[in-house]
Amino acid sequence: MEILSFIANNWSVILGLAAEHIWIVAVAVGLAILTGVPIGIAITQSKRVADAVLYVASIIVTIPSIALFGLMIPLLSTIGQGIGWLPAVIAILLYSQLPIVRNTYTAITNVDPALREAAKGMGMTPLQRLLQVEIPIAVPVIMAGVRTAVVMNIGVAAIAAYIGAGGLGVLISRGISQTDPRQLVTGAIAVSLLAMAADWALLKLQKRLTPAGLKR
């Protein structure tokens, strides 16, 4: 009951924090798509490069987020951005590379070689093959990678409150430091709801972006 009245009384604050949270993840994953998809496509040209890139990306994911934030403080302090929004976005951008690069790479390499050969034999340039055949066929799998990145990083963004990035993590960190279970629980529930909502919305988007001929 206490929690419900807390939520009712602080509705606009919570919404504001949620908006910050969404903004951090959206910017970071957006940038991750802009980098990860081209990287995923580029590494299809060489198995050895692909293995190396995917190895590095999976190492990055194993670094705990707190440690990653800590590592960035001295680096980004040189431009006066040691804490706050920027390191949060960079961390999420890095974490997002693995699902996005890996899914893009897998999806493109899994395109039926017969289709690639048909496209080539009909006189498509490599870019035309990519845009007209390979990417449209890869879209559902790439989108699944984006979904994974978003859901995973909504949690990471909550921890970024400790370095002053804002977002729903603020409720959690305050709840802990002020031993205020109302804020703690509200923050935790809000983060989970946000993750579930994002997953659902992105699944809808994934289905819309899937070419009609590939739908079951």
Next chain:
Amino acid sequence: MIRLEDLTKTFATPNGLVVAADKVNMEVPTGEICILLGPSGCGKTTALKMINRLIAPTSGRILINGEDTSKLNDIELRRNIGYVIQQIGLFPNMTIEENICVVPKLVGWDMKKAKSRAAELLDLVGLDPRHFLRRYPKELSGGQQQRVGVIRALAADPPVMLMDEPFGAIDPINREIIQDEFLKMQAALKKTIMFVSHDIDEAVKMGDKIAIFRAGKIEQYDSPDRILAHPANAFVADFVGADRTLKRLRLVTAEEVARADAASAARSASVADVRQSLASSGERIAVVIDGDHHPVGFVTADELQGASGRIGDFAHPLPASVPVRADLRAVVSEMFAHDTMWLACTDDNGRYAGVVTQPAVTAALRATYGGANAGAA
């Protein structure tokens, strides 16, 4: 015209060099279908893919209408060559219409022209455009997909077509139907076609010429009839099969061996007149025809001896008749079925068109032809 000169391809593999094409020399005249035939792994696909440069030759030259293809831009070259791959390879993300319009779009046709072309081609292979244009490949049966694969290659009207086992993925009954459809289209389109097959029956049916490959080398390059009648060596003879003589039956129609001037007689003719004319021509049988010129029976010279009256009274019913367009395999099959040495032939309107006899069939099979092209002459 497609010309291969000393065309050679070697692949370096972990197990050493594989020679997939070994100094292949051949020429396909404009408007003809050449079949590349041979067992799996003999280099047919490699030869085909060197023509549109999906595989770069190790040495040798490929000339299309006298132009060395290595001097041309690969992309341009491929847009001017229709290519049908064995796995069909329709793009699953595109509708049937979009699939057919791929090359027309690449070469810059306006969309209206490309779309009307797509509808026209679908019509040509018996797929209703209203029904199929907006469909996706996965909604089509294997046979329908294969038809779309072929017309997609034809869409921009390329003078040259490369077809890699284009009808391999479908059941025998549908395959025969598509083969017939394709031959009908080819009669009108007159493309220059390289066609890979591993099926001797398909090769004999579809090819103006057949090149038989073994381990990257051409063992024989000849008309289907000459390949069947005169295999160049034991490998070819073995590959075309012990029943190669029977296969030749399919290459000849009843018309080519029928005697159009074999004796016939109207039902109303007098026995004496017919007996007289049979005696003077030395024939033993006359086909009896009715007022519309349809064959209705036959009379024998022996039974007319000493008889008088109208021929109609002495006629025996015909066991069977065959259309002049039928191939000799169908003719022989009818002869065996009715235990007869001869059959009357009829034209498209059912009118009497002559007689085909077992000795004439045998003589046709024995006949040896002069030039490499003389099979159909």
